[in-house]
Amino acid sequence: MKAIVLYRAGGPEHLCLEERVIPSPQKDHVLVKIKAFGLNRSEIMTRKGYSESVHFPRILGIECVGEIVEDPSGEFATGQKVAAFMGGMGRDYDGSYAEFAVLPKSIISSFESDLPWSVLGALPEMFQTVYGSLHVALKIKKEETLLIRGGTSSIGLLAAQLGRSEGLKIISTTRNPKKIHILLENGADEVMIDDGNLSQKIKDRDFKINKILELIGTSTLKDSLNSVITGGIVCMTGMLSEQWSIKDFAPMDFIQTASYLTVYDSGKKRVNGLYFQEFIRKVEANKIKPVIKKIFKLEEIAEAHSFMESNHSGGKIVVLV
The missing domain is CATH 3.90.180.10 (Medium-chain alcohol dehydrogenases, catalytic domain)
Known part of the structure; x- marks a missing residue:
């Protein structure tokens, strides 16, 4: 072979x-x-x-x-x-x-x-990562606002489609203004340009972010934790920044009071294969693209x-x- x-x-x-x-x-x-x-x-x-x-x-x-x-x-x-x-x-x-x-x-x-x-x-991995992140880690609920940081990645694009189909408001991010149309075509209600300081932009626009799917990783994680409402959840699933760890991590400084940080690792928490078959049927029916x-x-x-x-x-x- x-x-x-x-x-x-x-x-x-x-x-x-x-x-x-x-x-x-x-x-x-x-x-x-x-x-x-x-x-x-x-x-x-x-x-x-x-x-x-x-x-x-x-x-x-x-x-x-x-x-x-x-x-x-x-x-x-x-x-x-x-x-x-x-x-x-x-x-x-x-x-x-x-x-x-x-x-x-x-x-x-x-x-x-x-x-x-x-x-x-x-x-396979795209579905399992998105489904696990949204349902297992973030525990999404209808009418919540989900911010997807790293929205033009394959995971980000599918997360926007699945989140939108389940009644969420979707805000996706990109560093490249030329990619805004891709995000809007794939489920995003709004797009934010990510300069590394989203938390201030969110405060300026008075957005109430319930959940954040963090796909950039450790380099933007603290800013994401500053961007959710009290009681909000940030799930770090991706590492587009290619950094595994955070130097001098101080939890009391890093995580805001009564906010929650979690991760989703598809290698450690599998999604039932029945959900994968259901997902394939949605793709076949052109409900998910x-x-x-x-x-x-x-x-x-x-x-x-x-x-x-x-x-x-x-x-x-x-x-x-």
């Missing part, structure tokens, strides 16, 4: 295309023929060596869609369409940047759909990483295998 192997941390050119023997599944694992996968910012961080727990060589990739080739337990039928969601994939063991992968059954969800693989490949910016082939993985790192995407990047 063809696989993309990373032998040491570095730039996109370190992603090496090579031939490998197709692996065999052991107990509680399945062999999946990978049809497509989405790219994720965390894979850039792993490629750069920021993920200290990851040992090389490693096949990256934290999600995929494909078909079951072999399941020793017989639980999944050969040819069954499945999606795989994180759970150490591409970090603790080899992931989706390949034609085949052996994956634990615990991260597999079966589904039915006639959507093309290029669309299905964009969905995932934004797919560009599609690459497996052998174009270095180019795909460079494109993702350029921050020009404004949607999900998908690789067809």
Whole structure:
């Protein structure tokens, strides 16, 4: 099989295309023929060596869609369409940047759909992250105001659509005025230009922000915590700033009185596969329109990483295998 192997941390050119023997599944694992996968910012961080727990060589990739080739337990039928969601994939063991992968059954969800693989490949992690952030972490309620910081990311765009469909008022942010129309076309009621000081702009405009989905990360987190109402919740889900931690973190200074800070990590808290099937049905019915910016082939993985790192995407990047 063809696989993309990373032998040491570095730039996109370190992603090496090579031939490998197709692996065999052991107990509680399945062999999946990978049809497509989405790219994720965390894979850039792993490629750069920021993920200290990851040992090389490693096949990256934290999600995929494909078909079951072999399941020793017989639980999944050969040819069954499945999606795989994180759970150490591409970090603790080899992931989706390949034609085949052996994956634990615990991260597999079966589904039915006639959507093309290029669309299905964009969905697993994007859906799980958005659904988990909104419902599990932020506990959204109808008529609340949700601010999405980092709105032009694939997660931000889908969060706006899902939030709007569930009766929320959506305020999305971008640093680039040229991208305002993208946000308005994907569910945002209003758009704010993010110069790093949103809290003052929110006070000036007398916005009452109930919940914030923080996708930029640690560099803007304190400002986001200053932007919610008393009793409001900020969920840090993304790290577009590529910073894991906050130096000299002082909780009493950082978190406002009676406001709440939480996180959502889809690798630690999974969403039931039934919700994923429901989400696919909404996509099939054109009720939700995932934004797919560009599609690459497996052998174009270095180019795909460079494109993702350029921050020009404004949607999900998908690789067809």
